[in-house]
Structure formats: structure tokens, C-alpha cells
Amino acid sequence: MSSLFVLNAAHLHLVLNHVPTLGTAVALALLLLALIRRHEVLVHVGLEVLFVIALVTMPVYVTGAAAYANLRSGAEFSDIAARMHQDAALTGFVVTEFAGFVAWVALWQSRRTGQAGRGLVAAATLLSVLALAIMGRAATLGGEITHPEIRAEGVAPAAAATDGEEADLNKQFVASRITEYMVNSPWAWPAAETVHFLGLSLSIGVLLAINLRLLGVMRQVPFGDVHRMLPWAMLGFGANLITGMLFFVGQPGQYVENGPFHWKVVFLVIAGANFLYLTVFKKAWDADGQDSRFADKAMAVASLASWLIVLYAGRMLPFLGNAF
């Protein structure tokens, strides 16, 4: 699995990298259409698409970093173009995740009140315009990395950089500066690890409560009441996405060829999709005081299992892979 993935990281990136641009364009079109037709269901679909894109953008960024690590030594490869692409992609990633987060809050709210707040929908729409613009730029820059015929002037492939040039380059790019900070600061890595562990405890505790309700514990409690706790799980997840990205951007070499990390990202996407289901689904609401349907129980088991696999794979990073 591990070696296969690394060989194909560039291919996988070429397939997945269309999601943040084309996908966001689709979400944006849905949201604009919903605005024109004043159609609440279309708003929900647009927000849901935006959330799913935010999930899939995680493997897009990760496979990109893996491709960079593998292609650096190629003859036609332009390191400057790759670094420019990486910085644009990192900015685009942050905006896309933020758009997905705002979309999620709007969905959570609309599940409770029947309507997504207009301000939140407007914010999600504006953020997706911004994400589309930045990801479009990242895509253009990405195309230039190994295509000299379309490269803008001044983006020539650098001959192997000397150490001094490398240090100069590292100062110019955000991703490299994050790397330097995370590696050199005595407290940044331990502090981020601490927040990561607090965040995982919070998320797992809240998801345990919600999924136990679906499995029949606290049956007398209306589902809407446990649904109210979801933002706390989101808070834990948000803290862990930020600190997790600090680790990844800080030391990509530890993760891109790390088998457990690949599984972790795959199951993060699955767990995230499950989280969306818990946020918006309808059936459990109708079954107050009753036993949940079999499908909902299966979802609850899948949710707990996928989060535990994320935790397990994360904890395995130093052992089966090479991270610390």
C-alpha cells in the first residue's frame, strides 16, 4: 500500500486536484441558483457539496506534498514553480476549509431551525468565490511545474540550488517558513501536540455521546438534544485540523511516505462524511423515544470505528512509519 501510493502520488494528485476547482465551481453554481430560485433545498445541497469538497481537499494537499517530494529531482522540474504552487495551494486549502466550516455551521443550524441563516449562506458563498479564485491560481501555477512550454517568464527550472540559495528560498515561501518554525522552535511542536490530544479527547467524547444515543443508550433523550452538542465535536476537530496541518507542513517528509498516515487521511474523509450525515439526517429526529433504525445504528458504529481508526493510525505514525 505504502510504496504503491508513493509511486502514484503524482498521478493521484493529478486526479484529485480537480476537486477543489471544479467542485467549488459546482457548489457555487448551486448556491447562486438557490439564491435566484429562492429554493431552500438547493441551498442545503450547495452547502453539503461545499463541506464534502473541504474534506476531499485534505487528500489533495497531502498527495501534492507527496508528489513534490518525489518529483524534485526530475530534469524538467521547476522548484520555484513548485514552491509558488505550494504556497497558493496552502492559502487555497485554508480558505476552502474555512468555507466548508461555515457551510457546516449553516447546515447544523438549518437542521435545528428549518432554515440556514442568510448571513452564513452569504459568507459561505463569498468564501467559495475566494477559494475558487485562489485554487484557480494554484492550479495554473501547478501546471507550470513540469510544463516548460507554458511557464511564465522568470520561472526557469533552477539548477540544483546551493545551500545559501536554498536558505534564501526558504525565507520567501510561507510553507517553508512554517517548516522552519515548527522544526526550530523548542515549544511549537510540543504545544501543538498537546492541543492535538485535547482536541481528540473533546471530539471523541462528544461523538461517543451522540453515537451511543443512536445505539440505544439515552433512548429517552430526543435526538435534537444530542445534536446540539455537535459544534463541540467540531471545535475539537477544528483544533486538530489546524495543529495537524502544522505538523504536516512542518515536516512533510515524515508523512508523505508513511503508510499509517495514508490510512489516517482516508478514514478522516470517511469519518467526515459520517459527521455530515449525523449533522443533516432526518430519520433519527422522527424517532424520539424510540429505537433507532438499523441503518442509523450501522452509521453510529461506522462513525465510532472510523474515528478510532484515525486515532489508531495517528498513534502508529512513529512506529510503522517514520514520524516522531
Add this chain to the structure above:
Amino acid sequence: MLAWLESTSAAVWLAESPSVWAMPTVLTLHTTGMALLVGASWVLDMRLLGLNRTVPLSAYRWVFRAVAVGLVVNLLTGVFLFMKNATTWGTAWPFLVKMVLVVASAATILPLRKYVLNSGTGLGDISSNARLLAIASILSWSAAVTAGRLLAYLVP
């Protein structure tokens, strides 16, 4: 005593075995136990501090079972992990601080359990003692997790 612990065959196996069942599994169990123990405690603490006031306190009894499972798992794996590092951890202040914090945090669960079991449906006001205990529980578990995580950096 500490040196003897570290030289037991179990401690040596944990320290030296390349098996996935040695350090990787024991550490993962310790982390999972932590998430169960701390996460479930926080869910109850948040209820006591006002989240989901309309839900009867009696619906939260599962928390104590989750906490018990987490405590047992982490006590067993924790003792095991300590044996591996007994001579260094046994005298290191970050480890002793962590132990004090864990004991203090775990101690909040007993009066909280008594309060929840005695308060019937518990839809009324939460007593100020219970709220103080909930705040203490949130803070001391956070501090315990922090100390545990920093242990890996302060006492290699």
C-alpha cells in the same frame, strides 16, 4: 525498586520488542483510554455547566461506565509504560506532576457520580458545588493531558 521494575522481563519486552503488540499497541490503548475517560468526563461537565439543560441528568449515567473502562485501561497500560521507564520517570518532576493531576481529576468523578445518581431526573438547578466540581474536572483533566504529552519531551 525502580531499577528492579525496569529490569523485569515485561518491561524489557516492552522496551525492546519490535512487535506491533509492544509499544505501538500499548501507547495506542493508553491514548484511546484517555479519549474515553477525558472525553466522557467533559460531556458530563458541559451538561452540569448548562449545555443541554433540558436533558435529564439520569440520561448521563453511561458516562460513569465509559470513565470506568477508560480508567482501568489507562491504569493497566500506564503501569506497564511506567515500568519501562521506571528509573527516569520515577524521580522526574513532570511525571510526578502528571500523577498528582490524574489522581485529582479522577477524584472529581466520585462526588459527581453521587450527585448525578441522587438527583433523580436532574432537570432542576445544578448545585454550585457540582458546578465547581465540573469546572475543576475540565481544568484538571486538561492539565493532566498536557502534562502527559509534555512528559515525552521533558523526560526523554
